Amino acid sequence: MKVPNTYPCAIIIIRIYILFETMAVVTISRQIGSLGYEIGKLVAEQMKYRIVWRELINQAALQAGVPTVALAMIDELHLLGLAPSQQETQAYIEAVDHVILEFANQGNVVIVGRASQVVLAGQPNTIHVRIIAPEETRAQRLADVQHIPVQSALEQVKASDRYRMNYLRRFHHVDWDDPLLYDLVINTARLTTAAAAAWICELIPLNENQVIKQKKEGDPA
């Protein structure tokens, strides 16, 4: 039987499609002092992914034409006392969602913060990770890094938690601490960043294989 010439091409196209569709995305939601960014960075290095954090804020603010909002968003302890208008903030939030989706479409990326776990909720081949640690542990870490008293560091921890919780509640109507937002929650109180990163890295290909399997099963060919 003569196989049509188009057959191998079709297989290649399907494989390319599957490959594109399985470009992984890891979102990391982290508490201040939980070492979440450090873990994300390790994951990105090991998986040869790109890591996106502050860049997301700056890009969104510039896209929305409200660069001052970037500063206000970074200033989670309100040291600068900026108060962007509701209109500016809304434009920024919409731009953030857009930029997150752009990065996710490119794939092979670790996205840190900005409610990316909500924006990309339910997306295939995306792993949502939450990094936490007890308040006291986080305060001690901040105190060590910034050379400040633990009590001051604890105030920072509380202010940051409040800010991030409010951000999720105000703009996405979800509870930051809801475990159902995440595929994996890691407490770094007694784990090293390397161990946490290794755990996430191990999960990525397992999840990818599952996505490919599901796609093949759903493929009528």
Add this chain to the structure above:
Amino acid sequence: MNIHQSHAVKFIHPTEEAFARVLDFYGIEWQYEPRTFPLEWDEDGNVSEAFTPDFYLPSQDLFIELTTVRPQLVTHKNRKMQRMHELYPQINIKLFKRREMRDMMVKYGLYEEANNIRGSQAQVSGDTNNG
């Protein structure tokens, strides 16, 4: 790109140093007075008035101007800002006013500097640069 740390720069005004320390705290890249914008020219085409914002934040593409003068004396600064917007509409610039600066210094534990802003000195020489 010339990125500073607050301890490595000689600032004209303590509020600038406090502001730079906040930027350092958040890991925001900044440059101190990196650019001067001509605002007025004389008949011979020489620059007669210019404006040098205190900071530039390259990642945010944002210039920052700090002022600690009293509200009733801020007209000159506002006029310059207005002129900036007319001549350089593509330039993003944010003016931090006296009260915002004072609040920032209190939050940062710089009570003496905050008192100075509240005092009469700020009325006369509180502008953070000559731009």
